[in-house]
Structure formats: C-alpha cells, structure tokens
Amino acid sequence: MLRITGGKVYDPANQVHGEVRDVSISDGRIVSRIEGGRTIDATGMVVLPGGVDAHTHVAGAALNFARAMVPENQRQAVPFLHTPERRMGLGGLTPTTFATGYLYAGMGYTTVTEAAVPVLSAKHTHEELRDTPLLDKACLLLMANNEIVMDLLETGETERAGHVVAWLIWAAKTYGIKAVNPGGVAAWKWGKNAKGLFDPIEGYRNVTPARIISALAEIIDGLGLPHPLHLHANHLGMPGNVATTIETMKLLEGRRAHFAHLQFHAYGGDDWPTMRSEAAQVADYFNAHPGFTTDAGAILFGNAMTITADGPWQHLLHELTGKKWGNIDVENETGCGIVPYVYKRSSLVNAIQWAVGLELLLLIRDPWRIFLTTDHPNGAGFWRYPELVQLLMDRDYRRERLKALPAKAQKRIVLGDLDREYTLSEIVTITSAGPARALGLAQKGHLGVGADADVAIYDERPRGEALFKTPRYVIKGGEVVIEEGQVRAMTEGREFVVRPGFDPQIEDYLRPLFQQVYTMSFDNYPVEAERVHGMQVAECRVSA
Numbered sequence: 298m299l300r301i302t303g304g305k306v307y308d309p310a311n312q313v314h315g316e317v318r319d320v321s322i323s324d325g326r327i328v329s330r331i332e333g334g335r336t337i338d339a340t341g342m343v344v345l346p347g348g349v350d351a352h353t354h355v356a357g358a359a360l361n362f363a364r365a366m367v368p369e370n371q372r373q374a375v376p377f378l379h380t381p382e383r384r385m386g387l388g389g390l391t392p393t394t395f396a397t398g399y400l401y402a403g404m405g406y407t408t409v410t411e412a413a414v415p416v417l418s419a420k421h422t423h424e425e426l427r428d429t430p431l432l433d434k435a436c437l438l439l440m441a442n443n444e445i446v447m448d449l450l451e452t453g454e455t456e457r458a459g460h461v462v463a464w465l466i467w468a469a470k471t472y473g474i475k476a477v478n479p480g481g482v483a484a485w486k487w488g489k490n491a492k493g494l495f496d497p498i499e500g501y502r503n504v505t506p507a508r509i510i511s512a513l514a515e516i517i518d519g520l521g522l523p524h525p526l527h528l529h530a531n532h533l534g535m536p537g538n539v540a541t542t543i544e545t546m547k548l549l550e551g552r553r554a555h556f557a558h559l560q561f562h563a564y565g566g567d568d569w570p571t572m573r574s575e576a577a578q579v580a581d582y583f584n585a586h587p588g589f590t591t592d593a594g595a596i597l598f599g600n601a602m603t604i605t606a607d608g609p610w611q612h613l614l615h616e617l618t619g620k621k622w623g624n625i626d627v628e629n630e631t632g633c634g635i636v637p638y639v640y641k642r643s644s645l646v647n648a649i650q651w652a653v654g655l656e657l658l659l660l661i662r663d664p665w666r667i668f669l670t671t672d673h674p675n676g677a678g679f680w681r682y683p684e685l686v687q688l689l690m691d692r693d694y695r696r697e698r699l700k701a702l703p704a705k706a707q708k709r710i711v712l713g714d715l716d717r718e719y720t721l722s723e724i725v726t727i728t729s730a731g732p733a734r735a736l737g738l739a740q741k742g743h744l745g746v747g748a749d750a751d752v753a754i755y756d757e758r759p760r761g762e763a764l765f766k767t768p769r770y771v772i773k774g775g776e777v778v779i780e781e782g783q784v785r786a787m788t789e790g791r792e793f794v795v796r797p798g799f800d801p802q803i804e805d806y807l808r809p810l811f812q813q814v815y816t817m818s819f820d821n822y823p824v825e826a827e828r829v830h831g832m833q834v835a836e837c838r839v840s841a
C-alpha cells in the first residue's frame with residue numbers, strides 16, 4: 298500500500314488539472330483510500346499517470362540487426378542511468394532490453410507499443426519484450442503486404458481475408474494491425490515500390506494500396522479491435538507526399554484510423570531542393586476529422602537509426618546518404634530496411650523535418666488526437682522526449698532554436714508564426730492519457746479508481762524545463778521502481794493482446810497453402826501463449 302500526498306495531480310482523463318490531492322494505491326491499482334502503508338510526501342512536485350508510448354520500436358529481429366550493424370555506436374548516445382546491482386545494457390540508438398526498460402521508466406514511461414511485428418519473427422519479439430523490465434507492452438502486427446491476404450483481396454474474398462487476419466493476430470499474440478507502405482513492401486521483393494494509391498501492385502490486377510487500406514480498416518472494424526488501423530502511409534519521407542497523405546485520409550473518412558509518424562508525411566515541393574512544410578494543410582484536414590488520431594514522429598538533430606518495414610524507402614535513403622544499409626526479407630509477409638542516419642541542423646531537408654514535427658504538434662488543436670513520439674529510433678532516441686516537451690511548453694526557447702536553422706529553411710516552414718504553448722495537462726494528454734485512450738487501454742493513462750497504479754512524480758518546474766528528464770519517483774503497478782534517478786526495484790511487465798473471433802475452419806484453408814509457400818512448418822508458426830509474459834487478453838467489441 299502506498300499513499301502519495303501533497304502533490305499537484307494532473308489527470309486530464311478525469312478532468313483533474315493541477316489540484317493538490319492524495320493518490321492511494323493498493324494491490325497495484327489506484328483506490329479511493331487506504332489505511333497504513335508507505336507515504337510519499339510529494340509537496341512541491343507534480344503527480345502524473347505513467348507515460349504511454351503509442352509508437353516505438355524496441356524489440357525484435359530488426360532491432361537486433363540494427364544493434365549488430367553499428368558496433369561503433371554501442372557506447373554512444375544513450376544517457377547513463379545509474380543502476381547499482383542491476384544488469385548492464387548497451388546498444389547506442391537501439392538499446393538492449395534492460396537498458397530500454399531502465400531508460401523508459403527513467404523518464405516516467407510505463408507502457409510502450411512495439412509498432413512493427415511480423416508473424417514469422419513474433420516469437421523473437423515476445424522473448425525480447427519479456428526481457429525488457431519495468432514496462433507493460435502491446436505489439437502491432439505488420440499486415441499490409443501479406444501475400445496470402447493480398448491474394449484473397451485480388452479474388453474479392455474479403456470475408457475470408459478477415460478470418461485470416463484474425464487468425465494471424467492471435468497466432469502472433471499481438472494487439473492490433475500496423476500497415477506499412479501498403480503494397481509497396483510486397484513490390485519491393487521485385488525491386489519495385491507501390492506507385493499511386495489507385496495503381497495495381499506489381500503482380501496483381503485488382504490490389505492497389507487503396508484497396509489494401511480500405512479492406513484492412515473494414516476488417517479491423519468488423520473484428521472490433523480496440524485500436525484502429527495503425528497506418529504508415531505510402532510515400533513516407535518524399536517531397537510532395539502531402540497529396541498522398543490527404544488522399545489516404547479521404548479513403549478512411551468516416552472511420553477510425555491512426556496515422557503513424559505524421560511528420561514524415563506532411564511535405565510539399567516537387568523534389569529535395571524545393572521541399573517545404575505542408576503541416577498546415579495536413580493539420581487542417583486532420584482537425585476536421587474527429588475519428589483520426591496520429592503520433593508526431595518528430596525528429597531531433599543528431600544521431601538516429603532508421604528501421605522500417607518500408608524496404609523501398611530505406612533503399613532510397615541508403616542511395617541518398619551513402620550510409621550502411623541492411624535489408625531483411627520476411628518471406629510472404631513483409632520486409633525491413635535499416636540505415637543509420639544523422640539529422641543535421643545545417644541540412645535544408647532535416648531543418649524542415651524538425652519544424653514539421655513541432656508544427657503538427659502545435660497546429661493539431663486537440664491534444665487527445667496527437668501523441669508525442671519520435672518513431673524511436675527513426676526520428677531520435679525516445680530518451681530525448683524531454684527536449685520536445687520543452688520545445689512545446691516554452692515558446693521563447695522554441696524561437697531561439699528556430700533562429701539556428703538555415704535561412705532558406707525558415708522560409709519553407711510556419712513554425713515561427715505559432716504562439717501556442719502546451720500546458721502541463723496537455724503534455725500529460727499527448728504522452729499518456731491520449732495514447733492510452735487511442736489504444737483502448739482503459740486501465741492506463743489516468744489516475745482514477747481502478748486504473749493500474751503507474752505513476753510518475755517530478756519536481757514542479759516552470760515551462761517544461763527538464764520535465765520528464767529526472768522523475769523523483771516512478772511507480773509501476775504499485776511498486777516504487779525509480780527513486781531519485783536510480784532503479785530501485787525490478788518488475789516484469791505484462792503484454793496486452795487481443796483474440797478476435799475467426800472461423801476455426803480457416804486453418805484448413807491456411808495449412809496446405811502455408812506448406813507450399815513458407816519455409817517454416819505451419820505447426821511451428823503460431824506463438825505459444827506461454828511465451829508471452831503476463832498475457833492480458835483485451836476485449837474485442839463488435840458493434841452490431
């Protein structure tokens with residue numbers, strides 16, 4: 298039992314904005330009151346629900362590939378978190394499992410969403426997540442380039458495709474569906490990419506990116522998944538991709554949808570020299586469509602590691618930069634490309650990207666619909682979130698940083714015109730309450746009775762300065778795990794999964810097909826339930 302007294306509580310999901318009140322904890326949950334137990338005096342501090350990351354990449358085969366690819370970075374870039382008698386962690390921009398847990402919890406984050414898991418390597422992902430302490434997790438299954446599903450869409454068998462998708466979600470023990478460059482990753486197996494949203498994918502007559510996106514959104518609604526389609530749209534990173542982004546949003550009008558790392562999808566111009574921000578156009582459209590959520594995918598200057606299923610984009614990035622390039626083919630399901638990258642303030646393109654992420658965060662009015670991410674480790678390491686918090690809360694600081702951009706870049710952005718400063722409640726919304734709601738995790742992102750007792754406590758400081766950098770206390774599931782900047786206790790997290798309904802006969806359809814096209818045996822394909830630590834099966838609500 299634990300009581301936190303005297304702190305200013307920020308709990309926007311329950312309309313609490315900085316009131317001094319007690320928070321009581323018993324058996325890992327928030328309760329209305331307790332007798333006895335430890336008391337933490339939080340006078341002069343702010344008390345927030347633990348952070349929830351809506352989109353990050355922290356575990357799995359691609360991460361391991363990236364760790365091995367840059368041995369020269371292993372000891373760089375990661376701040377040191379003092380962990381007496383704890384296990385060691387390394388990894389540069391892609392920290393190893395323990396370091397990932399320490400660093401997230403060391404900021405006050407207690408739940409993360411691993412946003413890209415192929416079924417074929419899901420066992421590996423779950424093993425790494427199990428080895429990542431102090432955090433609860435959920436995984437999103439890569440699905441927009443699965444050839445079995447695409448073949449069913451080609452012949453118009455959408456209903457059967459729905460059963461296959463549901464079977465695969467449970468086989469991989471995942472929580473939702475991530476679509477990456479729909480069709481483009483499949484085309485990359487022949488060295489090609491998807492073209493327009495309505496152009497057929499290489500090898501198909503009827504399957505287009507638009508068809509894949511609409512079918513998946515329809516299937517997800519039909520299955521009643523708690524989180525909507527999580528979409529990495531086509532043409533990521535390309536100048537002029539604003540047209541594709543808006544067109545994609547139009548396809549999903551009237552539905553729920555989550556647009557991943559929107560920063561990488563809000564560019565104007567015809568080519569690299571003419572690239573400019575189109576954050577305002579994207580934000581206007583987005584603001585008018587309340588069913589949509591997004592995460593910023595902001596970039597910060599310095600080292601990054603780009604890792605994405607978007608194989609064709611990664612090959613282009615390698616050609617543009619001359620940096621190392623890793624490519625992983627995942628049989629009939631997806632692919633992956635890896636390129637280490639450095640964002641430079643002096644680069645016109647990078648300077649525009651830096652501004653676009655902040656512009657979207659400032660121009661999208663409803664903090665319940667845009668979440669703080671760097672698409673870690675693509676835009677920056679997640680441990681740099683405190684820098685973004687300060688940029689959002691402190692206009693003067695932001696203007697100062699803006700002056701350091703190349704003059705040419707300053708003419709292609711609107712950041713200088715934006716006066717908005719985030720309040721602390723809004724910061725809590727974009728880092729915890731909003732992502733929890735969008736993920737459908739009712740027990741996360743708030744401090745109401747019955748919520749998981751995930752709490753972060755910081756010294757109160759003006760205008761976001763160093764907020765999140767060094768919490769005084771982090772409580773995970775009712776246990777004090779970080780105290781005064783040190784890891785004090787280790788807890789193993791849980792994993793949230795869904796088990797959508799499917800026709801059990803779908804296995805009779807899948808088995809012979811699978812044996813023909815996969816190198817693995819069908820019986821070895823699904824992830825065993827025992828492999829997923831602390832598995833919590835969330836409810837699927839199919840509306841009539």
Ligand SMILES: [Zn+2]
Binds near residue numbers: 352412557558672
């Ligand atoms: Zn991502």
